Amino acid sequence: MTTAGDIMHRGAQWIPGHETLDRAAQLMNRLNVGALPISDENERLCGILTDRDIVVGCVAKGHDPAKVTAADMAQGTPRWIAADADVGEVLEEMKGHQIRRLPVIENKRLVGMISEADLAHHLSDTQIAGWAESVYAQG
Secondary structure, X not given: OOEHHHHOEXXXXXXXXXXXXXXXXXXXXXXXOOEEEEEOOOOOEEEEEEHHHHHHHOHXXXXXXXXXXXXXXXXXXXXXXXXXXXXXXXXXHHHHOOOXXXXXXXXXXXXXXXXXXXXXXXXXXXXHHHHHHHHHOOO
């Protein structure tokens, strides 16, 4: 059985909710990623911040990324998957919520992220096609 832990990108890092968006962008640049899970003061997942969120949700609206925090951008209920979850569960979670990145949690700690690239490297063409159709479908 292939699990979330088998296909995830290891070494994912949180951005604490109190950190500003300019700091988040610097961390994204250093890690060469386009998204960071946002943690609360207890290191619990409270959202995901993307590079697009910073540009469209902050900069394009004339806000100062040095004054807006990651927590300010956290919206909705964060989604995640257990490291030992079957890859079918990963696909269902991503399809069901039309998300492209999924944090992986083990023992209440962030251990990795699953992105579109991870799916492409580890799944069959049929699995990828079904996932893409669901996630990119027009509502």
